[in-house]
Amino acid sequence: MKKKGNYFNFVFKGGIIMKKIILLLMFLMSIMTFSALKDGIYYVEKNHDGNWKAFAKLTVKGSRIIGVQYDRKNSSGELMTVDQKENEKYKSRFGESFRETSFSMTRSLVSSQDVNSVGGVKDSGALSEFKQLVNFLINKANAGEQGNFKM
8 A cells, every 4th residue: 555655646746746847838938939029110099089089109129118109189180298278178187287197108118118017197098098009009019010000
């Protein structure tokens, strides 16, 4: 009986070790298949509401995000970040201008390189929209698909 118990312990412990080795190999393979951001300029826009289109532009160099622009433009191409009247309306609603919101999110992304760590703005809708646009562009940058896209 003792021999059978030792054999069982060996197989059982060996099985645990084998599972750990397999998990380690799967983890290493997943790291190796993760692609780095490809250098380039990536742009996407989507309708925000009847008067504005939201857009994001991502600049990647050396597999790092070195520049981000997030804004909204009207049918005349005027940017919300420079529209004083719209910024005042936005500030009365959220306590900070759209310009401040946009700059805060873009600076945070460039410094952290992680869209999920971006936060600290009062307009959760703008934050959600920013993350949606940037995640779309990060996927394009991982694939190296430069260009202007619409959502």
